[in-house]
Amino acid sequence: MxxxxxxxxxxxxxxxxxxxxxxxxxxxxxxxxxPAVLIFETLAERTLALAQLARHDDxxxxxxxxxxxxxxxxxxxxxxxxxxxxxxxxxxxxxGAARRxxxxxxxxxxxxxxxAVVSGDDLAGDAxxxxxxxxxxxxxxxxxxxxxxxxxxAEAIADALLAGAEIVVAGRVADPSLAVGPALAHFGWARDxxxxxxxxxxxxxxxxxxxxxSGGYYADPGYKDVPGLATLGxxxxxxxxxxxxxxxxxxxxxxxxxxxxxxxxLLYEVHDPFAYLTPDVVxxxxxxxxxxxxxxRVRLSGVRGHARPAQLKVNVCHETxxxxxxxxxxxxxxxxxxxxxxxxxxxERLHGLGTLRADLIGVSSVxxxxxxxxxxxxxxxxxxxxxxxxxxxxxxxxxxxxxxREVTALYTCGPAGGGGVRTALRRRLGIASCSVPRERVDAGxxxxxxxAGAA
Amino acid sequence: MSIxxxxxxxxxxxxxxxxGDKGDRANISLIAWHxxxxxxLVEQIDEDAVRGRFAHRRPGRIVRHLLPKLHAMNFVIDExxxxxxxxxxxxxxxxxxxxxxxxxLPLRVPRALVPLLAGPPLEPDESNNQxxxxx
Numbered sequence: 107m108x109x110x111x112x113x114x115x116x117x118x119x120x121x122x123x124x125x126x127x128x129x130x131x132x133x134x135x136x137x138x139x140x141p142a143v144l145i146f147e148t149l150a151e152r153t154l155a156l157a158q159l160a161r162h163d164d165x166x167x168x169x170x171x172x173x174x175x176x177x178x179x180x181x182x183x184x185x186x187x188x189x190x191x192x193x194x195x196x197x198x199x200x201x202g203a204a205r206r207x208x209x210x211x212x213x214x215x216x217x218x219x220x221x222a223v224v225s226g227d228d229l230a231g232d233a234x235x236x237x238x239x240x241x242x243x244x245x246x247x248x249x250x251x252x253x254x255x256x257x258x259x260a261e262a263i264a265d266a267l268l269a270g271a272e273i274v275v276a277g278r279v280a281d282p283s284l285a286v287g288p289a290l291a292h293f294g295w296a297r298d299x300x301x302x303x304x305x306x307x308x309x310x311x312x313x314x315x316x317x318x319x320s321g322g323y324y325a326d327p328g329y330k331d332v333p334g335l336a337t338l339g340x341x342x343x344x345x346x347x348x349x350x351x352x353x354x355x356x357x358x359x360x361x362x363x364x365x366x367x368x369x370x371x372l373l374y375e376v377h378d379p380f381a382y383l384t385p386d387v388v389x390x391x392x393x394x395x396x397x398x399x400x401x402x403r404v405r406l407s408g409v410r411g412h413a414r415p416a417q418l419k420v421n422v423c424h425e426t427x428x429x430x431x432x433x434x435x436x437x438x439x440x441x442x443x444x445x446x447x448x449x450x451x452x453x454e455r456l457h458g459l460g461t462l463r464a465d466l467i468g469v470s471s472v473x474x475x476x477x478x479x480x481x482x483x484x485x486x487x488x489x490x491x492x493x494x495x496x497x498x499x500x501x502x503x504x505x506x507x508x509x510x511r512e513v514t515a516l517y518t519c520g521p522a523g524g525g526g527v528r529t530a531l532r533r534r535l536g537i538a539s540c541s542v543p544r545e546r547v548d549a550g551x552x553x554x555x556x557x558a559g560a561a
Numbered sequence: 562m563s564i565x566x567x568x569x570x571x572x573x574x575x576x577x578x579x580x581g582d583k584g585d586r587a588n589i590s591l592i593a594w595h596x597x598x599x600x601x602l603v604e605q606i607d608e609d610a611v612r613g614r615f616a617h618r619r620p621g622r623i624v625r626h627l628l629p630k631l632h633a634m635n636f637v638i639d640e641x642x643x644x645x646x647x648x649x650x651x652x653x654x655x656x657x658x659x660x661x662x663x664x665x666l667p668l669r670v671p672r673a674l675v676p677l678l679a680g681p682p683l684e685p686d687e688s689n690n691q692x693x694x695x696x
Contacts, residue, residue: 152647329680380626
């Protein structure tokens with residue numbers, strides 16, 4: 107077994123993350139000198155469905171819209187320094203993303219990188235219709251399907267790297283698999299070495315949200331102070347041959363990594379900590395420990411693993427209608443009373459369109475429930491700077507649009523002094539989850555043919 | 562007030578938290594600021610306390626997972642997000658702010674452990690403020 111540690115840096119935690127994070131990460135990986143991989147995680151649950159809609163409009167679209175911004179600053183350094191790149195930024199169109207990367211390399215005057223495209227996650231086609239209907243059961247009734255994707259594991263990524271890929275472009279893979287794939291390829295672990303795979307999985311879990319482990323999404327002045335939030339360093343995991351890891355970040359960057367930032371991210375979006383399900387392993391952090399080794403260096407150890415699930419999770423995104431939102435501000439004497447009156451007017455005007463949520467931003471908003479039980483319990487509080495925000499969902503666009511018109515009409519028909527109307531209408535997507543036998547999903551990879559991506 | 566009487570402080574003095582979501586399910590981690598504060602969390606911040614704090618959202622099943630080696634616990638709260646980010650009308654459909662709703666629960670702390678609490682020095686009147694709310 108290869109005992110040399112593997113460094114994996116993560117330069118994006120979602121589609122919409124900072125695009126200037128990769129530079130310091132790549133510099134630190136190259137300076138460290140050993141084998142290294144750069145990952146970008148850009149695919150939240152709904153992102154793929156939005157990408158699928160984009161691809162409907164433009165067959166070459168459907169991959170991460172900020173692909174150029176993410177890669178352009180670091181592609182030359184990665185190719186020259188031997189830092190391989192693994193990402194799910196292929197979204198609904200991994201071949202399209204691969205072609206774009208090949209074209210970008212050419213624009214930058216670089217040699218053609220070996221780009222692998224992971225396939226098999228997309229189950230929306232006719233070939234898988236029966237499989238999906240069976241898996242969804244009664245959830246399938248009346249669904250207007252936008253996308254259906256299985257969460258692939260790390261094996262196709264590992265195989266692509268072993269075959270010599272310098273860049274691996276995937277669509278839907280489980281987020282931690284972006285790190286597990288390189289670890290499998292580098293260390294040559296058996297594919298059922300559950301403890302080690304679980305260790306790499308939790309390393310990937312700590313990385314997958316980018317700066318959320320290195321001080322991002324953590325600061326609370328006076329209680330949880332974080333230096334340099336504007337220049338956060340994105341995380342690097344140093345994974346050892348036994349699957350343990352040290353989380354650190356590039357020198358000279360902002361943020362902090364300590365036992366508390368690591369624990370918060372370790373439990374982020376985990377349900378049962380004794381059985382964290384991924385396509386690669388069932389990870390168990392019940393006995394895991396974190397230990398500060400030095401400034402911005404924390405070790406995670408004691409992760410155990412159990413045999414991977416026989417089924418793969420599938421998310422089916424479907425259209426559920428339209429979300430309409432509108433806002434208007436009131437300030438000064440009796441501002442809250444005027445905002446409450448405006449909400450009453452809207453309730454009367456929009457009666458029959460379903461639940462109308464009304465928030466008094468500045469008094470109460472996000473803690474509250476859609477039905478208004480929280481707000482009712484608070485009573486009036488004489489707020490002097492209040493923004494009324496209303497929202498409703500409707501299956502029909504034309505009905506949902508009525509909310510925007512009624513909020514706008516408050517300019518002349520509502521309470522005194524209302525200003526700053528903003529309205530928004532957006533498509534709503536629902537997600538139905540199911541699982542399918544792993545052998546029914548044909549996960550694999552292919553290399554982008556040389557010369558592809560020519561303008 | 563006798564010298565050995567417990568203080569009541571807002572939970573955020575003793576622990577920090579982060580919310581995650583999947584569909585209509587939220588998980589909220591709760592992590593002690595110091596190993597010696599962990600037992601207070603185990604004793605006082607249980608499923609019932611969380612159910613009370615989130616009652617207006619009519620949660621379904623609530624499970625608390627204990628992680629003694631991390632001095633942490635993880636609450637998994639079902640049907641607490643009005644359908645979640647794809648179904649809720651909430652501005653914060655993910656429920657990301659909910660960790661701070663949890664962190665205002667009151668916590669009784671023995672005076673001997675008060676030096677371990679996070680944040681600025683306790684104001685004399687803050688020790689008996691049940692909610693930590695300064696309004």
